[in-house]
Amino acid sequence: MQGAYVDPAKCIGCTLCVSICPKVFEMQADGKSKAVNPNGEPTDAIEKAIASCPATAISLKDYLK
Numbered sequence: 001m002q003g004a005y006v007d008p009a010k011c012i013g014c015t016l017c018v019s020i021c022p023k024v025f026e027m028q029a030d031g032k033s034k035a036v037n038p039n040g041e042p043t044d045a046i047e048k049a050i051a052s053c054p055a056t057a058i059s060l061k062d063y064l065k
C-alpha cells in the first residue's frame with residue numbers, strides 16, 4: 001500500500017499536516033510530525049498535506065503490509 005511518510009530530518013514541526021490530515025499525522029514528543037496512520041485519509045488529502053508542507057518533508061511511499 002502507499003501511504004504518507006514524514007522525513008524527521010526535514011520536518012520543522014509546523015503542525016500544518018496535522019491540521020490537514022488529523023487521522024494520518026500526529027506530533028511526537030520530539031516536536032516532529034509522524035505519519036502514525038499512513039493511509040488514514042484519502043490520497044488526495046495526503047497530497048494536499050504534501051503540497052502544503054513548508055519543509056517538503058512529506059512524501060508518499062510504499063509500505064509493506
Ligand code: SF4
Nearest residue numbers: 011012014015017053
Ligand atoms: S507540515 Fe511538514 S514541517 Fe509541518 S509538521 Fe508536517 S511534516 Fe513537519
